Amino acid sequence: MSIQQVSSFASGQWIAPGAGARHIASAITGEVIATAGNDALDVQAMLDHARSVGGPALRALSFHDRARMLKALAGHLNQHKQALYAASFDTGAIQSDHMIDVDGGIGTMFVFASKGRREMPDGQVYLDGEVEQLGRTGSFLGQHICTSLQGVAVHINAFNFPVWGMLEKLAPTLLAGVPAIVKPATNSCYVTELAVRLMLDSGILPAGALQLVSGGLGDMLDHLGMMDVVSFTGSAHTALKLRSNPVILENSVRFVAEQDSLNGSILGPDAVPGTPEFDLFIKEVSREMTTKAGQKCTAIRRIIAPEGQVEAVIGALSARLDKVVIGDPRLDTTRMGALVSAGQKRDVLEKAAIIGQEATRVYGDPDNFTVDGADGDKGAFVPPMLFHCGDPDNAQRVHDTEAFGPVSTVMGYRDVDHAVALVNKGQGSLVASVITRDPAVARQVAMGAGAYHGRLYFNNRDSMKESTGHGSPLPHMVHGGPGRAGGGEELGGIRGVMHYMQRTAIQGSPDILSAIGQTWVPGSTEIKGPAHPFTRTFDELAIGETLNSPSRTVTLDDIEIFANFTGDTFYAHMDDDAAKRNPFFPGRVAHGYLLLSFAAGLFVEPNEGPVLANTGLDNLRFMKPVSAGDSIKVRLTVKKKTPRNEEYGEVRWHVTLSNQEDEKVAEYELLTMNAFKAN
CATH class of the missing domain: 3.40.309.10 (Aldehyde Dehydrogenase; Chain A, domain 2)
Structure with missing residues (x-):
């Protein structure tokens, strides 16, 4: 029986086992089936290659580009999973075990691809939380953002899941825009090597995004810096040894551990x-x-x-x-x-x-x-x-x-x-x-x-x-645990991506925050478009493009007709004395949903156009009651744009209703699906 030579992939080259290589035996027969390891790997060159080639290439892509890349990788692996099954038997695992490992890993990549498209922007900056008003007038604001670490992720994986163990770390890392150096456990590294070959041969990954160490890492950890991450799965003893590395401690290198667990x-x-x-x-x-x-x-x-x-x-x-x-x-x-x-x-x-x-x-x-x-x-x-x-x-x-x-x-x-x-x-x-x-x-x-x-x-x-x-x-839920389990967290949806990003507090004017986050912030400059925004395609609309509507007076007849038509005869709308006894109302007031309906009538463009559907509204607040005789007007602003497929994208509009005194009476975010401009 021929003995497989399990290679490493370093600085763009496949390198066969060399000095320091060790034998790998079949778990079934005990016979040697492979050798792996090479003490001559230039680990500094690998780190430099990841940082100078892989990192810039990944960071140049948007989150959506990276998500599409993950989906393509998962699809490619899915087409070749039978080969991964066949390679896995000598690890001692049965077919159903392979499906957990191989199919589970591929499925995890698909989930992160989907979450990247659905939950992250089509850009390079992830907004973490809402805008904070830091001054009295709103001219000085703060917000937390997350950007890609400009280093490399070193993934040290256990022997039991040579495919899933790699992919569950690799998917959030690549989605974050960080290159990875994968080091599988030597006993099953021949399966991981095959998976890496399949991904690299697909041509989907940019150069430098993925490297492989089959065997020992040598002194790679001694060359890590503040922008790097170590993600480890294995024993508590080994985790303690690795995270105690003086360079990791001195440079505050992020260390994520998933280790022994007495579940x-x-x-x-x-x-x-x-x-x-x-x-x-x-x-x-x-x-x-x-x-x-x-x-x-x-x-x-x-x-x-x-x-x-x-x-x-x-x-x-x-x-x-x-x-x-x-x-x-x-x-x-x-x-x-x-x-x-x-x-x-x-x-x-x-x-x-x-x-x-x-x-x-x-x-x-x-x-x-x-x-x-x-x-x-x-x-x-x-x-x-x-x-x-x-x-x-x-x-x-x-x-x-x-x-x-x-x-x-x-x-x-x-x-x-x-x-x-x-x-x-x-x-x-x-x-x-x-x-x-x-x-x-x-x-x-x-x-x-x-x-x-x-x-x-x-x-x-x-x-x-x-x-x-x-x-x-599951990729949707956090995988990790306190104390003996390592104190780390992996997976957990977008939480897993954050391990490979830096959270930064930014402070400045509304225009500054809007420019950095590519999301319109109230108080920043409004743009007047050349036509009604509902007549403009997804790609034509600009962040900050605003429509200011004319006013409409709300009458008592409006309130009563709406109440009788909808069946919403709540006392605050129908009984003046009862409404006055309520600390929130001066007397009979308009229904909140009546105001929303009137607002739609003020900003809508009724003719067929690029607006395909209204898919909902978020963050609705009613701030001040509207009585009969008051008037309302609407400001409609393009807050954010997110492509969804080749035909249309989601537009998030910031909507503000104001009365005749320019006081806010309601505020919400409207979601529409808008078509792209026809080619």
């Missing part, structure tokens, strides 16, 4: 045998123990059940684990493959022995189990192992020792507060789950355990058909 799952007191919740709990725990052979940072390590249900949990879980076929991951009948390496197998057995000092193994014997289609002695196979801790309050190792494999410990709790205390003894986790249908139990756990866990996952018969599972980080 727990609580069986609610209402989830007794015979209920859908009990069955769901057993299914979730079994799946988390055996998916990826338990090599998941989110896997359930501690099973926390009511003391009266511990035996039932052990019995039901053991019966389900009996059905798990361990074997060659290439076989369709296999339900759990091997650990990634012989070294990982030794580590898991050593950690299981430590747990065994405080707990009794009640299922799974590593010295006596069956492996289908493979040699259990040559491959890195272990069986699922279930322990029972009878005294979890006085135990320590079951709460601080993670056997990174199919190993979990059952323990009993007296009441919900006790369950919370036990799940928190892990000193910080990525996820804790609660299987309950009792909202009061869910709230009690959330209030007591929320501060100790990055994610709380609640499930029951009502949500289980759509739920994604205890162990599934």
Whole structure:
């Protein structure tokens, strides 16, 4: 069998393994299948290439350009995922594990591509929060903006998800406009190398946007500066060693860590045998123990059940684990493959022995189990192992020792507060789950355990058909956790992009803020267009283009006709004496929605044109009542423009209604879809 040479991609060149290369063995057979590593990589040149070539190219693109790039990359990988599946079997993973890794990674890229188009501007500046008025008149304002870091992101990934682990970091990094140097774990780097080759060969990425280190990083971290980011997934021991690097400390290099986690799952007191919740709990725990052979940072390590249900949990879980076929991951009948390496197998057995000092193994014997289609002695196979801790309050190792494999410990709790205390003894986790249908139990756990866990996952018969599972980080939600889990956050939608951007407070006049953020700020210069703005296409409209309408007087007949037509006969509109007793009104007043209708009549252009649809309004406020005899007028200003596709884009209009005294009576933002100019 030929041995694969796993290359690095540095400064635009593929570099084969060299001095310092190490062998990689198949998790199935124990035979050497690849070599990776090269101590001669010029890490400074790689950093310079990323900063001087990749960074400027990415920053020249808008967020929407980068989002389209991510979508194209995800689509390209999706066309070649069968090759990624085939390359992954020697990691010990079965086909369903590959789908979590490969399809999950591709799906994450698609989500960030979508969020980039929907939630970020078609520019290079992201506005973080609303404008703050810093002076009395509004001529001096402040706002927070986020711009791309002008450095490089170094991604150090774990062995268990060679594709997803890379893509879930890479997607927000590229969307932020920052180049990345990816360093996968050596044991599975041959899968990552294939994914990187596919992306680079697609021609979608600009030069310098992505580089790969297959093997060790050398002294790369010693060359990082204030604009760089390190994002790490792995053990707490390694994270501490890396983040303690003097250069990282001295230069305040951002360090995002996702590390060891003693995740727990609580069986609610209402989830007794015979209920859908009990069955769901057993299914979730079994799946988390055996998916990826338990090599998941989110896997359930501690099973926390009511003391009266511990035996039932052990019995039901053991019966389900009996059905798990361990074997060659290439076989369709296999339900759990091997650990990634012989070294990982030794580590898991050593950690299981430590747990065994405080707990009794009640299922799974590593010295006596069956492996289908493979040699259990040559491959890195272990069986699922279930322990029972009878005294979890006085135990320590079951709460601080993670056997990174199919190993979990059952323990009993007296009441919900006790369950919370036990799940928190892990000193910080990525996820804790609660299987309950009792909202009061869910709230009690959330209030007591929320501060100790990055994610709380609640499930029951009502949500289980759509739920994604205890162990599934989603790109929409934060993935990370406090304390032992590393104190970092990844994913979480646009929150994940912010790790690779600098938040800056800007202060100045309305015109200055409008120019920087490419969003019109009230008080800045208004532009008079050459024609009614509703007759102008998306690309013709300018930020700040304004229409000032004529006035319209509101009559008592208007108010009464609107009330009778709509059925809104609220007393403030119909009973003068009752309205006067209300501290907000001088007497009968016009309906707020009547004012909005009149406003539309004042600014609308009724003929067919580029305005395709009114899609809603945001931030509506009524500031001053309007009585019969008052008049209103409208100022309509183009606040922001966001392309949506090749045919049209969203225009956000700032709308202000004023009375005859030029006092604001209402304010809101109108959203329309406007066509582009025909070619």
